[in-house]
Amino acid sequence: MIQKQTSMVFSPYMAIYDVVVPKDNMLRKINELIDFSFVLEELRDNYCLHNGRNAVDPIRMFKYLLLKTIHDLSDVDIVERSRYDMSFKYFLGMAPEDPVIDPSSLTKFRKLRLKDINLLDMLIHKTVEIAIEKEIIKNKTIIVDATHTKARYNHKTPKEILMDQSKGLRKVIYSIDEEMKNKFPSKTTTDVLQDEITYCQKLIEVVETEERITQYPKVKEQLNLLKETVSDDIEQLRISKDQDAKIGHKSADSSFFGYKTHIAMSEERIITAATITTGEKTDGKELKALIEKSTAAGMVIETVIGDTAYSEKGNIEYSEENNIKLVAKLNPSVTQGFRKKEEEFQFNKDAGMYVCKAGHLAIRKARQGKKDVATNQTDTYYFDIEKCKICPLKEGCYKEGAKSKTYSVSIKSNEHTEQATFQESEYFKEKSKERYKIEAKNSELKHRHGYDVAKSSGLLGMELQGAMAIFTVNLKRILKLMA
Structure with a gap:
């Protein structure tokens, strides 16, 4: 109590x-x-x-x-x-x-x-409240972006996770005393997880008896990481990979297995809102939530700055309805107007391809129709048919026996005339220059506060990690601006 x-x-x-x-x-x-x-x-x-x-x-x-x-x-x-x-x-x-x-x-x-x-919103609201009270936040602009975090339990098997950590411990010990090899237990020769767990427990016991070795900080850190995995996460290891994490795409050629944190930040570099999703979610769909959360935290918003992922038709309409200037460049592949199965296929702006609801990325695209006549052209995206054949979500999406799976999108740039005109204004061009600030904030979260890899498994664990990391960087920023 x-x-x-x-x-x-x-x-x-x-x-x-x-x-x-x-x-x-x-x-x-x-x-x-x-x-x-x-x-x-x-x-x-x-x-x-x-x-x-x-x-x-x-x-x-x-x-x-x-x-x-x-x-x-x-x-x-x-x-x-x-x-x-x-x-x-x-x-x-x-x-x-x-x-x-x-x-x-x-x-x-x-x-x-x-x-x-709801620790994430609670801690962000608290820091924004302090920043407004101290008159640190003065502008009425937010910058939006998303950063990815790799799952702690990646595509590796539980045995591979333990093998990597035990190898890291042995490596730092050998750099101090190679003779320790003779004292360590024999490595496992089976693929049984319990055997690897037993090996790690024996390894930990041997290392802890060597006081001269455990006095080294680099040994102590590796030892504690292995102990924490074996003791706290033994149940999760048996479950294998993170059940909530999903595959996301950073570009057409690279992907990650984990989560996305969608962030809104003031021009003073105070994070005003965040949502955390699985890795396959698209950035643009989170804009409304980021604006509403920022407003709930006390922000008055007149302008939103983002990349092309946020310039889809729904976001343009939402911004106009709420008298917000959306400083995000149009992309023909994103701003399609009305298209079929919008919820089943989402555009990944980093890869430049569509992703199906199963998380599979299109492998190529082709433009069809009369050249230079946007209303008559379509972009057709082709998916890997071998993946479609064994996909658990293929019902209603893939027809048995089909030799290809495609998704076509009509290009209707005429529906975005006002946004295209705004895009050429001096205000738009000047505000666009502020977008780099949020990329630096993402880098700070990853490289100074361990946000590049999840500390635990599951979406709830990721939300806790995000809440504490964002609370930390906001407090540090407030102190810096006050000084």
Whole structure:
């Protein structure tokens, strides 16, 4: 259970923080910037207020997850660092002499306490509220884009996942002491998952007995990652690959297995809204949700900036209805007007091809009709017939015995005359120059906060990771602009 009021920390050593945690420390600034009591209010219903043992303060648990995102460390490593890092203890609201939590508590907190909480919208709304209050957001423009995250459990088998992690651990150990080869257990020779799990458990036992080796940070990090996979994710390993992740396409020649995060960001580089979908979803379909979520967070929107994926007919109409200027270049393959089976075939702007509802990308296209007469021309997209023959969704889509599967789209550029005219204006051209900002934000999420690969499996796990990562980059941006 949790106490009805969070207790104050009394310790004769609290003054140490004034000495060892400087005024310009980022964690001190975050503590001063935001009142984290909103976390307690949101999670209260997921705790018992009257029975059971006292739980660790939910605010402290939330802050552990925030620290984990800021520093991109495992549960074990973030807890270990909070044992001796005074800035961590200060941020967590602990006395210098207080003991740290058991790392397994973070797993329970994620699975039990954060369930049924729309953490993504809640944390974005909180940072946007602060940015507006501090008069950081001044413009009425948002920039939209999507970034992809690879699934943690890719197309590899569970055994291959464990083999890769154990190999990484052995590799860093051999760089220190090659003689350790003689102490390690024999590698498995079967394809049985349980044998590989047993091997990894024995390997972990041997490494942990070698104190001189485990003192090296690079060994400790690899060891903790392997332990976390074997202990926390053993059930998921048996299930095999991520059941929610889907194949998406970055270009006509490259694909990924995972998720997409669709982001709206102010010109001041504060993320104002986000939606997280499986990898095969198209960018343009999320525009309405991004605008509505940004508005709900407190944004006043007059202009939206995006790439060609957002210039489809429905988005142009929605923008006009809501008096929003849509700065997104027209693409004949995207802005088709009325076409058949719109929900079954979606355009992938990166690959320049259509994707069917099963996630299969067209392999080529051909334009038909009279040249230079747009209303009479069609683009015909051809799909891999061998995939269609064995597709579980082929009923009503593929006819048995057919030698080809195609999807044709009429080009009706005349329906977009106003948008084409707006596209040539100086306002459109100037605003288009701002789009690079969101690409830099996507890069920051991936390369500084581990957003290139999912930390866990499933869409819910991805939403939690997205919520914490976006909350982190927004807080850092607010602090930077305030300074």
